[in-house]
Amino acid sequence: MGAHRVGGSREMVYILPFPNLGHAGAGPAGPCQPPLLQGRCDGEWQRGRNILWSLTREPARREGCPVLPEALNAPLAGKLINSWFDCTLQRRRYSQFNGKAKRTEKVNRREPSIDLLEAFVEHWKGITHYYIESTDEDTPAKKTDIPWRLKQMLDILVYEERQQAASEAGPCLEYLLQHKILETLCTLGKAEYPPGMRQQVFQFFSKVLAQVQHPLLHYLSVHRPVQKLLRLGGTVPGSLTEKEEVQFTTVLCSKIQQDPALLTYILEGKKTVARKQVSREPTALPGEMASIEDKDHPHSKAPDTGPCGAGALTTQLPAETEEPSGGIGENNLVTSLIGLCKSKKGRVALKAQENLLLLVSVASQAAATYLVQSSPCCPAIVEHLCQLYQSMPTFLDPADIATLEGISWRLPSAPSDEASFPGKEALAAFLGWFDYCDHLIMEAHTVVADALAKAVAEKLFVEILQPQLLHVSEQSILTATALLTTLLRQLRSPALLREAVTFLLGTEQQPAAPEDSPCTLCTHLIRHCDHLSDEISIATLRLFEELLQKPHEQIVRSLILCHLEGRLYVVRGSPEPESYExxxxxxxxxxxxxxxxxxxxxxxxxxxxxxxxxxxxxxxxxxxxxxxxxxxxxxxxxxxxxxxxxxxxxxxxxxxxxxxxxxxxxxxxxxxxxxxxAHEPERPFFEGHFxxxxxxxxxxxxxxxxxxxxxxxxxxxxxxxxxxxxxxxxxxxxxxxxxxxxxxxxxxxxxxxxxxxxxxxxxxxxxxxxxxxxxxxxxxxxxxxxxxxxxxxxxxxxxxxxxxxxxxxxxxxxxxxxxxxxxxxxxxxx
Structure with missing residues (x-):
């Protein structure tokens, strides 16, 4: 590094290559004076500084750059400059190391004296002051200090909990509960101001519930805003908060899996609470739940509350609570999950399906009963299945249906290598959701599995497929038969198989007479096997072949064994084997x-x-x-x-x-x-309609x-x-x-x-x-x-x-x- 010549006038000058050495008019102790060095660099630095300063008395030709007259030898200037630069670099390194060591020593010498509650309240006030002082309605929430303050509040809650004894709430957590911070945040998220605030609220709720180990969902000031936030989510298909919503439901389903008693706290809506207050006296909470009940907002004083969950799960549900609260139209955890399952984003839909699977596999008998009787779980799942069926074309070629056999709910999209046909994507979506329903029934609690299987049989098999199987239109019969065969091939859950067998064959297992012609679905299907249309005959025979491969004894007994028992096809009176003649x-x-x-x-x-x-x-x-x-x-x-x-x-x-x-x-x-x-009287034998x-x-x-x-x-x-x-x-x-x-x-x-x-x-x-x-x-x-x-x-x-x-x-x-x-x-x- 050295000086270089500038200008062509009589007075030749050299511009130093670093501008902040000093300015004209500043003395040796000016603001740009570097700190003194230790050791052997001190003398070199002082000498170079004095010489350079005495030579820069003239006005600077360039702001921030000392100017040297041409009387100064260029090599000497370069030497001085290089010496100054080397010393400055070493000085800076020494200063950085020394400062870091001093800071570390200071931290180790004394503990922080920050008041956590004061800091928590200060951050919360900073969020509320934003709404008082801000006038810009277009600035996104992520560009304000709101996300940072929410992060600080979360960190304080987590840090405080680690310092507290087990199962003991700290001052910051008590402040959060008593001042209804979560409810306020829920309101701010609903207003969506500033833009993107709903996303920040979902993230904060998810992280607080996941990272704070203290049981929170039993508190009124927690589970009520959770319910409101669930109703807030899923209102707009394809919303920008789908990712945050599915993370929120993941935390809730995990909490329910760990403690099934939380199910009523999360699912219970206003209609359920109001009905309970009118229909019966309040049920006392168990002792272990009373210890974590919201002290500042007892249930007797809150108009929107009632005897929450735990009491309902420990007693037999009364008759009036068997109707699902709010119906399918009222958003709650179940309907939010169903809405997220419909997302066009594959990862969001898959995660929502996994969360719903986690919810229905709850281990508690009482929780499973509550999920069936007091939530729209089964109706909502089956309603979506029927909607997907109705979205398909009225007529489908059985050969096209066969190309999509084996679709899994984890990969519901149609294979790209198969030939395209009208309704391919709709058919793939229907088969994928049916496979998911079958998997739900197989993994769910027995109470939920039986209820969901009955709902599928009633809504899909009886109300939709049966009229098409009995229709006069050959195309309608052919499409319905081919679809039913594909569904049977995918079916694996015992509960749904039992309902399918009852739907197809009925419950009667007595042998029929030749003159009998019962108007049952099984009789119609057997007639379709001998239909004038060869296509219908082949499709129906495939249906029976698939049915015979299912592990259900009633299938073989109803079609075959009930007619063969007694061996009436053998001549009586000759039990010994006949001769060759x-x-x-x-x-x-x-x-x-x-x-x-x-x-x-x-x-x-x-x-x-x-x-x-x-x-x-x-x-x-x-x-x-x-x-x-x-x-x-x-x-x-x-x-x-x-x-x-x-x-x-x-x-x-x-x-x-x-x-x-x-x-x-x-x-x-x-x-x-x-x-x-040999003494049994002979009776007429009928091989059966099949x-x-x-x-x-x-x-x-x-x-x-x-x-x-x-x-x-x-x-x-x-x-x-x-x-x-x-x-x-x-x-x-x-x-x-x-x-x-x-x-x-x-x-x-x-x-x-x-x-x-x-x-x-x-x-x-x-x-x-x-x-x-x-x-x-x-x-x-x-x-x-x-x-x-x-x-x-x-x-x-x-x-x-x-x-x-x-x-x-x-x-x-x-x-x-x-x-x-x-x-x-x-x-x-x-």
Whole structure:
């Protein structure tokens, strides 16, 4: 660092590179004189200062910069300047270190003598004086000193609490409660002056309730402004305070989780209090609550109060309090959370849902009862679900609905990689909220879960879906059925599953008569399985297939078992197994034998004599062979292609059977059949409306579309997998001695084979065309239209279905014996 030349006049000058060395006219002791240095720098500094000062007597050519005449040697000036600069830098470092050490020593020598209450009151007065003195209505709150003063007040409260004994309120906290500071802040937030004040109030409330450990919400001067602030929030969708509101509700829900008695303090509104004052005498608070009751504002003197929460939670709620206070329209914690769940900001909505989940999972029985009976919790949740349903298009394609299956409430948005269709976002929002309701029911207290499940069943299932399922419009039936199937697939909570089963099947479990035609929803749905519209039939069959996979015993009992109990389909008087000659009714069926004789086709091989065990049951090997050999060789094509063999079905059936066995193991099903009573009088047997529909559909397998046949056989396979001896005998035993007029699955298949033998005579080059159709179905050749294509596709389905039934029979009965092998369920699973 050095001086540099300036100007071109006779008198050459050098401008010093640092302006604050000194000014013309100032003496050696002027204001810019640096402090004296210690040690060896003192002499150098004094000498340089005196020389420089004597040479700067002329008026400065530049303000703040000493001017040197050209008589001064430039190198000497540079040397002096450098020396001064080095000494000044060291001096400054020394001064900073020395000052810091002195301050630290001063702090350590004496404690602060600040009066906390005086400082707290001073900060509060500073906030109130702002409203008295300020005239600028446009300055945001965050640009004033209000946030800083609120922060100081919070810090004083927290610091004071740490100095106090446990459960003892300090002077600042008492001042906060007695002077209703929170109520005043709530009023200021409502006025939204200065702009953004509501945001500051929400933050202050949240931090005070979270950081102050003393129980505050029991005080009237705390929970009343909390209620007002909750009513203040959520009034404007998409407000700028959503983030602060959800933080506020997080603190409240956490407090309720820790102390369920707080629920009534937070949820209780004006209408509830007024009703309690009129309807009954005040209930005394428990001893532990009386100690923290607001002393300055007792409940008897406050017009807006009453016996708060604790008393209500320790006694049975009277009849008049069962009506939710204020209804859904009055904002409280529940409605605020519901409003925040509707936020367009994903993080805010997710946090609000987590808070609501925390609220309904309260552990106290009394608190859960209060939440159900005296709050709009369940109605508000279900109302939003119904609103989302109504926002969807009236008609939706079942294929489009299937693309959004598996949506979670944590990720309710539709997948971006899927094709777009009208109503996609609305459908995704509805499915996401239904999944959330199901999760709420699964995690909530039993009282809340049952009430919420009943509300969903009443409002969504009965009032919205049922009229659409019974509608005359085919499009309405199709959309409602597809949506109901998707909801069943997502459903996991036992309480909601119970309500769904009751809605679909009713409560009646007695066997029906053939002439009975009850006007129940179940009867209508079974009729839809045999609808003129193939799309409706397929959609309804999918609904029943999904229903059969749910872990609820009433489903199987209502549809199937109540009709099979008693084994009325078996001829009485012949409990012993029949001989081989008695089992030849398969060939003696005139419908079946006529077709064989006329066509020239022969079965794969004649049914062998059924080997029986000591208990009179047919060996599994003979059952498997009966199904594998049912379709004649001339109508089989799987042998010409790979990966279509019987072994693949065995592998798949084994996994499905293990899963099914684990699901039904808790139901205590028997493993062996009940012996027939030979002296019991015979009664007419009716397979039930469900089996009758399935058998009728199966008998028309050669006439129905390929997709419909696949769905019919899929439902029958699900039924055959059930590990119940009655189901196994009725669906998988070819050798049962059926009573007159009765039919089983095997007898239906035998008649279908007889019909097939007659039909294929009219199809030229039947084997070649059949193989071509199979290759088309497998995607090996282009799918060109052929004559008799429906018949040929039906034959392919029939062959594969017989192999699937054989595989199911094999895995249900080990080769060593015919007893069902029920595996115990894995631990923790149903």
């Amino acid at each position: 008695d089992t030849l009714d398969l060939e003696e069926d005139p419908y079946f034998t006529d077709g064989l004789l006329d066509s020239g086709f022969q079965p794969s091989k004649p049914p062998p004599a059924p080997a029986t065990n000591l208990d009179g049951k047919t060996a599994v090997t003979e059952i498997v062979n009966s199904f594998l050999c049912l379709v004649p060789e001339e109508a089989k094509t799987s042998a010409f292609l790979e990966e279509t063999g019987y072994d693949t079905y065995v592998h798949d059936a084994y996994g499905l059977f293990q899963e099914c066995s684990s699901r039904v193991a808790p139901w205590g099903w028997p493993q062996v059949l009940t012996p027939l009573d 089996f009758r529909m399935l058998f009728d559909r199966m008998s028309r397998i050669l006439e129905q579309p390929y997709s419909l046949n696949l769905q019919v056989t899929s439902v029958l396979s699900r039924l055959a997998l059930l590990p119940h001896p009655l189901i196994h005998e009725y669906l998988l035993d070819p050798y049962i001695n059926l009573a007159p007029g009765c039919r089983s699955l095997f007898s239906v298949l035998v008649r279908v084979i007889g019909d097939l033998m007659q039909r294929i005579q009219r199809v030229p080059q039947f084997p070649g065309k059949l193989l071509l159709v199979r290759k088309q179905l497998m995607g090996q050749v282009p799918g060109e239209q052929l004559d008799h294509q429906t018949l040929l596709q039906g034959v392919v389905v029939l062959e594969e279905f017989c192999k699937e039934l054989a595989a199911i029979a094999f895995v249900k009965f080990p080769p060593q014996g015919p007893h069902l092998c029920l595996s115990p369920p894995p631990e923790g699973h149903v």
